[in-house]
Amino acid sequence: MKCPNCEKDLVSVEKDGLNLDLCPTCKGIWFDAWEWEDLAEAISIDKENFNELVASKNNPLFDEEFKKCPLCNRKMEKIQAYGLNIDRCIADGGIWFDGQEIFKVLDVIAEKSNIDKEQLKEYINQICFEK
Numbered sequence: 001m002k003c004p005n006c007e008k009d010l011v012s013v014e015k016d017g018l019n020l021d022l023c024p025t026c027k028g029i030w031f032d033a034w035e036w037e038d039l040a041e042a043i044s045i046d047k048e049n050f051n052e053l054v055a056s057k058n059n060p061l062f063d064e065e066f067k068k069c070p071l072c073n074r075k076m077e078k079i080q081a082y083g084l085n086i087d088r089c090i091a092d093g094g095i096w097f098d099g100q101e102i103f104k105v106l107d108v109i110a111e112k113s114n115i116d117k118e119q120l121k122e123y124i125n126q127i128c129f130e131k
Contacts, residue, residue: 018038022128
């Protein structure tokens with residue numbers, strides 16, 4: 001799979017049964033449709049606090065270029081969730097996080113869940129950025 005931002009090959013990373021695809025160049029992260037809920041289970045958070053990305057309605061942003069899904073190569077929609085405009089594939093339900101977007105989303109989720117946001121960030125760092 002290719003990065004929707006820089007077209008570099010995505011690298012598959014795995015921990016605790018969670019398998020994500022990471023761009024080593026721009027630090028973007030691809031979640032297949034089911035992996036977002038798998039993350040909720042892996043870090044023991046109520047899935048309701050994760051549902052905003054899944055349930056969010058399309059928020060077209062015509063001043064931004066739509067990115068192509070790394071899985072099916074179709075244009076992804078822009079959705080507004082957690083105060084950000086995030087890319088989601090209409091066809092397969094996958095979610096693309098640019099660079100630091102995942103950490104901004106985790107900050108909001110941590111506040112809603114009353115858990116330590118640094119612990120959440122550390123978990124993602126261990127999966128994606130530590131070798």
